Amino acid sequence: MKKFLTMMALALALGSTSFMSLGAAHAADLKPNLDAAKDKVAMCIGCHGIPDYRTAFPEVYHVPRIGGQNAKYLENALKEYAKGDRKFQTMHGIAATLTEQDIVDIAAYYAAQTASTPVNPQK
Secondary structure (H helix, E strand, O other), X not given: OHHXXXXXXXXXXXXXXXXXXXXXXXXXXXXXXXXXXXXXXXHHHHHHOOOOOEEOOOOOEEOOOOOOOOHXXXXXXXXXXXXXXXXXXXXXHHHOOOOHHHHHHHHHHHHOOOOOOOOOOOO
């Protein structure tokens, strides 16, 4: 019985590692689509597109302009907000609705901007 449990634990561990590797490989294969991102960033502009904007919910917080930020940093930040590792309710609510492709697209879109880039892609 002990041998069986050991083999099951090993199989489960190997299976989990393989599954996680597949997920990471899939995310790495995603290519950013800047045209698609233009439709996705509307929810971001309301806060991140306003110079010196401060939000009052759930606390007073200075919202950063994210144009020109590194894409990988933005991807990681969105994933951390989605998981709840970064604590800000508004960002968690938004990030939790994003797909992996959305995250890649939005991060690439903002990485291609500068701090002085007009923030509304619909203009």
